[in-house]
Amino acid sequence: MAQADKIKEHMEVKSSDGEHVGTVDRVEGSDRIKLTKSDAGAHAGHHHFIPLDWVDHVDAHVHLSKTSKDVSANWQHGHS
Structure with a gap:
């Protein structure tokens, strides 16, 4: 997955x-x-965890292909 290597800690997800x-x-x-x-x-x-499949592109931010409503309704929850 080409986008994964561009994603760094502390990047904003939009x-x-x-x-x-x-x-x-x-x-x-x-x-x-x-x-x-x-x-x-x-x-x-x-x-919260989001699938890399949702990533549309990465520049200074991680841009998703889903709306904020879709993201919060479908992300996975975790305690780790």
Whole structure:
């Protein structure tokens, strides 16, 4: 996955509608991004995971192909 090597810790993650949905903690495994716990708004204290398949492109930010509503409705929750 060509996009994964461009994703770095602390990059901002933006939805397709331009909303901030999180900050990269790290790329985990070969298929998902782990977001920081402290940057999850109402969901703070829990890590959230988003599939790399959702990444549209990477520049100074990680841009997703899903809207913020779709992201928050479908991301995976974790406590690690």
